[in-house]
Amino acid sequence: MTLLGAGASDWAGHLPAAAAGPSTLFETVPCYMCGSADREHFISAQDDLGGTPGTFRFVKCSRCGLAYQNPRVALEHISAYYDDHYIAHRKKRDWGVLTPLFERAMNKLDVEKDAIVSRYVSLGRDSQVLDVGCAVGTFLARLQDRYGVQATGVDFKDLTFAPSLRNVDFRCGLFYDAGLDDAAFDLVTMWHFLEHDYDPLRSLATARRVLKRDGLLVIEVPRLDSRTFKWFGDRWPGLQAPQHTVLFDRDSLLRAVRKSGLEVVEYLPYGAFPAYFYLFTGTAFRILNGRGLDLNRAIVPYFLGQLLTLPAMLFERRLNLAMQTVVCRRTG
Numbered sequence: 001m002t003l004l005g006a007g008a009s010d011w012a013g014h015l016p017a018a019a020a021g022p023s024t025l026f027e028t029v030p031c032y033m034c035g036s037a038d039r040e041h042f043i044s045a046q047d048d049l050g051g052t053p054g055t056f057r058f059v060k061c062s063r064c065g066l067a068y069q070n071p072r073v074a075l076e077h078i079s080a081y082y083d084d085h086y087i088a089h090r091k092k093r094d095w096g097v098l099t100p101l102f103e104r105a106m107n108k109l110d111v112e113k114d115a116i117v118s119r120y121v122s123l124g125r126d127s128q129v130l131d132v133g134c135a136v137g138t139f140l141a142r143l144q145d146r147y148g149v150q151a152t153g154v155d156f157k158d159l160t161f162a163p164s165l166r167n168v169d170f171r172c173g174l175f176y177d178a179g180l181d182d183a184a185f186d187l188v189t190m191w192h193f194l195e196h197d198y199d200p201l202r203s204l205a206t207a208r209r210v211l212k213r214d215g216l217l218v219i220e221v222p223r224l225d226s227r228t229f230k231w232f233g234d235r236w237p238g239l240q241a242p243q244h245t246v247l248f249d250r251d252s253l254l255r256a257v258r259k260s261g262l263e264v265v266e267y268l269p270y271g272a273f274p275a276y277f278y279l280f281t282g283t284a285f286r287i288l289n290g291r292g293l294d295l296n297r298a299i300v301p302y303f304l305g306q307l308l309t310l311p312a313m314l315f316e317r318r319l320n321l322a323m324q325t326v327v328c329r330r331t332g
């Protein structure tokens with residue numbers, strides 16, 4: 001997550017009743033990109049994952065076209081939507097007999113993240129790596145095991161119980177308040193962080209500040225101008241209301257990066273996160289119609305469907321299904 005830190009996976013379970021609240025939980029925000037208050041309605045969404053009642057609204061900025069949630073759930077209330085069922089925050093071994101399959105899937109996600117970053121940076125014992133929205137920290141633990149890197153993680157939620165964070169310099173709170181030194185990191189990663197962020201440009205500026213001169217920033221977010229959005233519309237899993245504050249398409253993601261003093265090294269029309277997840281949950285959300293997805297019941301059909309769609313998923317990187325990744329560095 002993100003500002004909030006959804007790193008490991010973007011999947012919430014059922015939410016506590018307290019999360020469903022009156023409209024005073026909401027606040028109106030101007031455009032994150034250009035500050036304009038002019039906007040038009042874009043799409044309404046429900047909490048398709050958690051099933052919490054309510055409709056959440058996304059608008060499009062009339063000036064720059066950025067799609068964002070407005071009004072949004074106020075920051076002091078959003079943590080209720082990231083409860084212990086949130087998949088990225090789940091402790092290991094609570095999936096019963098399906099634990100091995102689940103762990104394999106989570107491990108594969110970290111393998112894919114590692115594969116992406118390893119194409120652009122050579123990691124070693126001297127490498128300083130920061131994962132923003134690190135969740136339970138399995139990606140950082142993998143980099144420590146394989147390359148011996150020095151790892152720092154930030155997450156909105158206190159996840160210090162997680163064994164994989166044992167050797168990580170973990171900072172709980174907002175990224176821009178984490179007290180990180182200037183020019184400290186060779187690699188900064190944001191796996192499904194920025195679309196949850198309450199101030200994405202400030203986070204990008206912070207990432208730029210903490211990067212070494214030749215350091216790299218890797219950002220993965222859902223892609224609004226993707227096939228799965230066309231197919232699923234207001235049930236598109238990438239809306240993930242109310243946790244997702246911003247919906248980036250290719251253009252707005254690249255603009256945000258450049259506006260923050262970063263230059264694009266490469267843009268990828270896919271991510272480490274499996275597009276199949278969006279195919280499965282998008283289909284389920286259409287059927288469930290806002291009733292929420294029971295993760296424990298969905299997990300068997302999930303793995304069966306994955307087996308069936310395996311041949312098609314071999315071409316996932318060419319199909320612009322759901323994700324996007326941008327690799328960038330400091331300008332100048």
Ligand SMILES: [Zn+2]
Nearest residue numbers: 031034061064
């Ligand atoms: Zn704007």
